[in-house]
Amino acid sequence: MTKTVKDYIRTIVDFPHEGILFRDVTTLFADARGFRMAIDQLLHPYAGQRIDKVAGLEARGFILGGAVAHQMTTGFVPIRKKGKLPGATISQSYTLEYGEAVVEIHDDALQPGEKVLLVDDLLATGGTAEAGIRLIERLGAQVIGCAFVVDLPDLGGRKKLEAMGMEVHALCS
Ligand code: 5GP
Incomplete structure (x- = not known):
C-alpha cells in the first residue's frame, strides 16, 4: 500500500514530559519520498495564488518553510524565540x-501589503x-494561509485560527 505522510510520523511516549505523546516528524523529514510528499502537499492549495513570503515558526517550521519557499520561489522569513534574531x-x-513564551520577527522582514x-509542523x-x-499583521502584511503537517483537533488550534478568519491547511490529524 502507498504510504501517506502520516505513516512517516512516529509517536514518542512521555516526551518532553510524562503523559505527553510527542508526534515526531524527524522520521518524515529523513525520508526522501516522505519529505517531498509533505512539501508538495503543503503548498498544493496555494497553487496559482499570489504569495510574497513564507514565514516559518521555530524550529521545525524552518525546515518545512524553507523547502516550501524554495519550491514557490518566494523569500523565507523566520519567526524565532526571544533573543535569537540579530536585528x-x-x-x-x-x-x-x-x-508565557515570546516569539519575534525582524521589524523589516515584511512590507505592508x-x-x-x-x-x-x-x-x-x-x-x-x-x-x-x-x-505578521503588526508589520502590515497579510496571512493568506496557515499550513501544518499535523493538526491535533482536540486541542482547539484550528478553531482558534479559524475564529481569527484564517484558512487552515493540515496534511493529517
Ligand atoms: P501550540 O502553540 O499550537 O499549542 O503548539 C504548537 C507548537 O508546539 C509548534 O511549534 C510545534 O512544533 C510544537 N509542538 C507541540 N506539540 C508537538 C508534538 O507533539 N510534536 C511536534 N513535532 N511539535 C509539537
Missing part, C-alpha cells in the same frame, strides 16, 4: 500551559501560530 525586532507573547503563508492549541500571525 531590530518586534515581539509577541503568548500563553503556554505553564507560563505583502501576502504571507505561515508554516509549522504541528498545530496544537494554536498559541504559537496565533502569535506568529499577530507579528
